[in-house]
Amino acid sequence: MVSTKEGVSLSDYQDVTGKHVIDELRVIAAHVEGRRLQNINSTAVGGGVAEILTRLVPLLRELGVLATWDVIKGDQNFFEITKAMHNALHGKPENLTPAMLDHYRATTESNLRQMDFHGDVIWVHDPQPAALIARRKQSGRPWVWRCHIDVSTPYKPVWDFLAPYVEQYDAAIFSMPDFARPMHIPQFMVAPSIDPLSDKNRELEPGTVERVLRKHGVDPGRPVLTQISRFDRLKDPLGVIAAYKLVRKRHNCQLVLAGGDAPDDPEGAAVLNEVREAAGTDPNIHVLPLPPFSDLEINALVRGSTIVFQKSIKEGFGLTVSEALWKGKPVIAGAVGGIKLQVINGHTGFLVHSPEGAAQRAMQLLADPGLCRRLGENGRLHVKQNFLLTRQVKDYMLVMLALDHPAKDVVHLN
Amino acid sequence: MKSMNHHEPFHFHTERRLVQLTGRSARTVPELLAILREISGASVFYHTHHLFLSHHFEKPVVYNDFADWVGQALQEDALAERLAAIDLLAFTSIRQLREAVIALMEAHIAAGGARARECPAGDEFHFCKSKSFIMPTGIVAEDPADFFRKVRGITNVSLYFHFLEARLRLERPTNDFSHWLRGRGEAGMADAIDRLDPYVVTLDELKEQITEVGRRHGVN
Structure with a gap:
């Protein structure tokens, strides 16, 4: 079981969200108090799911929900298979051989033997542990598949392999309607969220921001364009470099490409090499592969940026967008996936479809600091209302309640 | 909402919504x-x-x-x-x-x-579609004057539930406020609130219009 910090309490969140938000959580919590909510995913560090669970679990516990978090075990081969599965669910043709599928099943079997399924409701995150559903009948409790990725247009052979597992769940949760697909089980929408008090998002002293920029050779006195994301082709880091090169013709700016690696992302190293090659010897491009636990540095890099890119070609939800908006930064982002819920075009940032479009919007923003400020203020408000952790805590408790009343659209509670 | 007798207070409710795909x-x-x-x-x-x-x-x-x-x-x-x-x-x-x-x-x-x-x-x-969880707010109006005092403090979600959701989704004959006021013998105020169009104003503006009905009838 993963041990989570309990150093931050609901009262700390109240300072950010306002009292009414916390009061609302307590009202809902009264209806699910004492229940054991067991989360299961594939990694304790790295990636958005682990980040959120780190804080979500202790908050649920403070509200009286007995939330726990377990991580499945797998070797490198298993995580390479599930990475290929992840890409295939995003639509990329990936040939999963019978031997690979056998290894997936064998790893699942091994985890089934080792894990203790103690939850009153069991929340399985993403495809890696999805086949654990084999234990559902034995447990006799509701199982929920919390899918953080877009499975709307998957590579069919891989979905055909996964679907028989998924259809055994009592419900599925997707981050947005576009990610779902017709299934025989109830599907709920719960957008992911950011933690405003985490090292990645909390307020920082200006001196800290400047120190981090200088540490990485970034000049705080000149415009900084930044993309924070894993080194993943779907995040289009090469497109960001192409956009930067266009902007650079008019503005004396710098580019930061920073991101961490997760243990379940073996493809990252290859992409990092491609990025370094494209950056060449340009001293104004800073490629920063950051180790785990670099959240404070990422926070400082974003706060020290003038504009933040998230030029994804395909995206799960793209929480780095909300992280930048929360810091009052205008965001230029690919019009894909969950980004479309976060970047309200022209209000919190700009949606683009090409490196040229990204460059044109960046030049517009660099020429108009007032516009930068307005978009940043709107962005922070938008995140406060929709994408903070407290909203996700509320939605998860509502899903627990929904499982009690599967047939009703309107549920009266006392 | 149950049918109301002449002396039943008004219980403000609110809702939490979960989007179902x-x-x-x-x-x-x-x-x-x-x-x-x-x-x-x-x-x-x-x-x-x-x-x-x-x-x-x-x-x-x-x-x-x-x-x-x-x-x-x-x-x-x-x-x-x-x-x-x-x-x-x-x-x-x-x-x-x-x-x-x-x-x-x-x-x-x-x-x-x-x-x-x-x-x-x-x-x-x-x-x-949405799955709605209806909960009492704990705010209770004992009489029309008390109602118009308290309606100013309710959330937009509570207003949405009693005015829009109750009428169309739950297929009540009118909004909850008018229904209750009519039961208290306040047909004039009930009709006035019933004539408000919630679809052309914001919920904040609607709340202000409801409060104004009370003012016009001298109860707040």
Whole structure:
């Protein structure tokens, strides 16, 4: 079981969200108090799911929900298979051989033997542990598949392999309607969220921001364009470099490409090499592969940026967008996936479809600091209302309640 | 809400909503129409009402998802205008509302519209619905004067529930406020609130209009 910090309490969140938000959580919590909510995913560090669970679990516990978090075990081969599965669910043709599928099943079997399924409701995150559903009948409790990725247009052979597992769940949760697909089980929408008090998002002293920029050779006195994301082709880091090169013709700016690696992302190293090659010897491009636990540095890099890119070609939800908006930064982002819920075009940032479009919007923003400020203020408000952790805590408790009343659209509670 | 006797206080409720996905989506008007014929009433209500509870950086021209999608994704402006102009206050059931939306789409298709229009990939219309959890707020009005004092302090979600959701989704004959006031013998105030159109103002503005009804009748 993963041990989570309990150093931050609901009262700390109240300072950010306002009292009414916390009061609302307590009202809902009264209806699910004492229940054991067991989360299961594939990694304790790295990636958005682990980040959120780190804080979500202790908050649920403070509200009286007995939330726990377990991580499945797998070797490198298993995580390479599930990475290929992840890409295939995003639509990329990936040939999963019978031997690979056998290894997936064998790893699942091994985890089934080792894990203790103690939850009153069991929340399985993403495809890696999805086949654990084999234990559902034995447990006799509701199982929920919390899918953080877009499975709307998957590579069919891989979905055909996964679907028989998924259809055994009592419900599925997707981050947005576009990610779902017709299934025989109830599907709920719960957008992911950011933690405003985490090292990645909390307020920082200006001196800290400047120190981090200088540490990485970034000049705080000149415009900084930044993309924070894993080194993943779907995040289009090469497109960001192409956009930067266009902007650079008019503005004396710098580019930061920073991101961490997760243990379940073996493809990252290859992409990092491609990025370094494209950056060449340009001293104004800073490629920063950051180790785990670099959240404070990422926070400082974003706060020290003038504009933040998230030029994804395909995206799960793209929480780095909300992280930048929360810091009052205008965001230029690919019009894909969950980004479309976060970047309200022209209000919190700009949606683009090409490196040229990204460059044109960046030049517009660099020429108009007032516009930068307005978009940043709107962005922070938008995140406060929709994408903070407290909203996700509320939605998860509502899903627990929904499982009690599967047939009703309107549920009266006392 | 139960039928009320003359002395029953008004219990303000609120709701928490969870969006439920149907997994069904449309790329054209005929596809939208086909799904609309079979989808649950909860989905029709969701797509014609949920935007009233959202924050907007600019006041929207259209609160109706069907109209918005037909205009934005399909560029079918005439149909979008007609869908946006549907008078939600004219209906007392989701069934009637659904039929009105269907009739407009059928007429559009019959007139030769939407033959070839298909939305760009990624802009499909996804049918959703909401699962609502109704809870008491703990705020209780003992009499009409107390009601008008307390209605000022309720949240927009509570107002939405008693005014929009109660009338159309739960198919009550009127909004909860008018129903209760009428039961207390205050037909004038009940009728005045019943005449308010919640679809042309924001929820904050609606709350102010309700408060004004009380002022005009000298009870607050």
